[in-house]
Amino acid sequence: MLDANLKAQLKGYMERATSPIEIVASLDDSEAAGQMRSLLADIKDVSSLVTVREDNAADVRKPSFSLNRPDGSVGIRFSGLPMGHEFTSLVLALLQVGGYPPKVDADTIAQIKALDGDFTFRTYISLTCQNCPEVVQALNLMAVLNPRIRHEMIDGALFQDEVTALQIMAVPTVYLNDAVFGQGRMEVGEILAKIDTGAVKRAAAKLDAKAPFDVLVVGGGPAGAAAAIYAARKGIRTGVVAERFGGQVLDTLGIENFISVKETEGPRLAAGLEEHVKSYDVDIMNLQRASKLNLGDLIEIELESGATLRSKAVILATGARWRDMGVPGEKEYRTKGVAYCPHCDGPLFKGKRVAVIGGGNSGVEAAIDLAGIVAHVTLFEFMDVLRADAVLVNKLKSLPNVTIVMEAQTTEVIGDGKKVTGLAYKDRKSGEAHTLELEGIFVQIGLVPNTEWLKGGPVDLTPRGEIIVDAKGQTSVPGVFGAGDVTTVPYKQIIIAMGEGAKASLGAFDHLIRTSVPVAKAAE
Structure with a gap:
């Protein structure tokens, strides 16, 4: 099933596992089941910690397999071949079941372990979906950490009759305890916020207590990431607040015009942006949507969660989203065709x-x-x-x-x-x-800027809703800058957004040093 190169890579990854992993397969006579049997044999070959057995239980989808520890089921099942974009999900699940520590912060781990209740998730995916792996990986992680959480990935193309019966017409679609839980890309934090009702209020209280920033970037796409890096390199207190780090790039599959990188995929580029930003002293506040901009001694950004962030200068880089047709029936049948x-x-x-x-x-x-x-x-x-x-x-x-x-x-x-x-x-x-x-x-009819939250406020917008900026990224409000697809800058391209983010950040720093407000050094 796996070619020599992929098998060698898998072997290298599996060397990080420290505990036994039991794979239990439920197979039938289909071609997909034969491919699954071959895949599981390849996994067993690359690690002495892995055992594989077949148990054709009547109450599970076929072909499928579960990942377990010797002391019992972890609650992870793959119904379908986790190849394509989902191969990474399989590798991570194997490592985490095998004792490799997940790359999430201690607070998130504690929150997952403390969830009180029984949660059975199933996620319908397509192997060509670049958004699906994040959801699958998030729910698998939760199932590894909490024995009362179970998760099953289901390949919609393989189980087409089930998808048709449920009238699923968009992926990823997640069910929780047999009811629709959500559709589209979701991170661990978003999932936790939906099932842990006190999480949003606790997070808002922490954000509200933060000290003012020198530069606060609103938006975590290419423009926002570049702006944050350029600000942090000046040694000033920098924050990024974003609805989802990576922005619209996360929804882009093939990227072939990013100079010096012949080809890449959106999620991979977004992960690189986040890793680069995190290499500096930048406070990243993800999964937060801005709702209002207020002016005063400091510029204030109100969030939908109820928190308010304060900064001496702000860079607006909230990007754009796909434009709707605006015709009858479109909203009613979104995700239904x-x-x-x-x-x-x-x-x-x-x-x-x-x-x-x-x-x-x-x-x-x-x-x-x-x-x-x-x-x-x-x-x-x-x-x-x-x-x-x-x-x-x-x-x-x-x-x-x-x-x-x-x-x-x-x-x-x-x-x-x-x-x-x-x-x-x-x-x-x-x-x-x-x-x-x-x-x-x-x-596929173009983009609309994410500026609804700015309408009626102090920042001047065009009739189309774009933020009006000058050659330095300055808006109509001193200390407030704009960058990327949300502005009047023409040609909405990733590489242009990055340059505009850097320019706006340099403009913001120039504004700070030319005003009477002292620039505070970032905490050591």
């Missing part, structure tokens, strides 16, 4: 008919990827020309199961109350209305 990530959710539409809205690079790339999975793709473009790069357009036009509809205005998402069944659109040239029967709609 309306999707925004073809890499994550595409496998759930195998053999079905889908539409892609948008003819830029993102839309055309999505249509190309989906064409290899689904029965047919119809790409809708509002204008009379596709705006994507020529090489992508040529590839798209060469695919036999793709139809391109130009000058099309989407007017409604149609459904049966449970899932998407069609799309209504108007021919902008003739004015004629059309309806297309399909099962999925992937929206």
Whole structure:
């Protein structure tokens, strides 16, 4: 199952395990079961601590396997082959069951161990989803630390009948004790906040008590990370408050235009950003959403949790998100056929008919990827020309199961109350209305800045909601700077956002040394 190189890497990882690991497999006669048997044999071969046995229990999914310690079940099960993006989840689970300490802080470990209750999670994933592994790894970690927590990863493509019956049309989808718990990317802290009701209040109290910062960065994407690094290198007290560190990069699969790095993936780049920031004396406050900016002797950032952070200078780098179509039915059928990530959710539409809205690079790339999975793709473009790069357009036009509809205005998402069944659109040239029967709609029509929380406040915004900045990143408010996709700077690219973050940070430092407010050195 594993090639020689991957097997050698796994052997190196497994040398970190210190305790016996028992793998119990439940297999059938399927091709996937044969591949699973081969994978488990490879795992057994690379470590003397691993034993494998088969136990075809009637009450578990097949093919699947559980990871256990000799003294009993840990509560981790993989239903499906954890390859692709999920191979890392498998390796981490093996190491943690085998006694390797998890890389989370002591407070989080204590919080997980103290959870009172029985929690049975199952997560439906696709092996091409870059967001799924974080959820799987978080819940596996919790199952390792607390015997009353159980978690099962389920490959939606392998268990398609179950996914169809549950009407799951977006991954990751997490169930807790047979009820939907959540969808989309979630970190350990987010999961804990949902099941430990006192966690948010305790975290808010800690944040509220923090001393003022010299520079506070709001946002943890490429712009925010660069800003934090440049500020910290000046030796001043620096903080980053972010809804999720990594920002929209976490939702980006292939990155091939980041200069000096030929190709990488969004989650990998986001992890590198976080590691780089953490190498400096930066206070990272993750999983926190800003709700208001106030002016006074210090600039205040109110958070939705109820806490307030204070700083002498602030850099706003809250980024942007995918733009909605804004048509009837879109909100009602989001995650029920309306999707925004073809890499994550595409496998759930195998053999079905889908539409892609948008003819830029993102839309055309999505249509190309989906064409290899689904029965047919119809790409809708509002204008009379596709705006994507020529090489992508040529590839798209060469695919036999793709139809391109130009000058099309989407007017409604149609459904049966449970899932998407069609799309209504108007021919902008003739004015004629059309309806297309399909099962999925992937929206790829650009970005909208995350500035709702700033509207009506002191910082000037454009009619589109972008923060207006000058050549140094300065906003209309002295001491408040902006950087990245949330600002008026054109061309929303990762590499540009990083440069803008660095520039805004240098501008903020220049502001501090030119005002009467003394710059405090960071604590040793």
